[in-house]
Amino acid sequence: MFSLGQHEIVAGAVAPLEIDLRQRLPGAVCARILIDGAPAAHAVVGFELVSVAEAIGAHSLSLDARGEVELQGVPNGVLRACVRSRDGRWWWRSPTTFELSPGATAQVEHDIATFERSVHFLHGATQAPIPHARVALYTQGPRSEQRAEVRADELGRVSLRAPAVHMRFELFEPVAAALEPAELDWGPGAGPLVLRTAP
Secondary structure, three states: OOOOOOOOOOOOOOOOOOOOOOOOOOEEEEEEEEEOOEEOOOOEEEEEEOOOOEEOHHHOEEOOOOOEEEEEEEOOEEEEEEEEOOOOOOEEEOOOOEEEOOOOEEEEEEEEOEEEEEEEEEOOOOOOEOOOOEEEEEEEOOOOEEEEEEEOOOOOEEEEEEEOOEEEEEEEEOOOEOEEOOEEEOOOOOOOEEEEEOO
């Protein structure tokens, strides 16, 4: 729902009201999303209006097996694509935008590169691993940070594959504790990422 402006109604009077909606007509977006060159089957894609910095929540849909979807009724303006992985562990926001004209159909395609890394969770005081650590993982979604959970193995390790996004981690089991570093920019690398509790 959006405002069409203001109109004064005088008691007892009949006044014609003409509203031109041609510049407010919603459009459609045909999206095709790939992850590492393969269709992002059953991932979720949505679009946010950059001008108002808020998500079009009703226009987030799951991609089909070909990584494609057509979204109808998308408000026009400057838009940014947002993609959530099939396992829900991360959101990716496109670094580029596109403009959807009133009543038009836009074609959008993205191929998202991901990087697999091992993350180790250690006790800061002893450097011992935290077995079966449960950690909240936050990435920036359409409206705000979105939360997912990961669980480490018996050696405090978890393998993650994600695109180049900013991540924030919070340990909540077996104890709630801050991690250092608490935030990082995900990307390629050879060695494991080590996150420790504060000593």
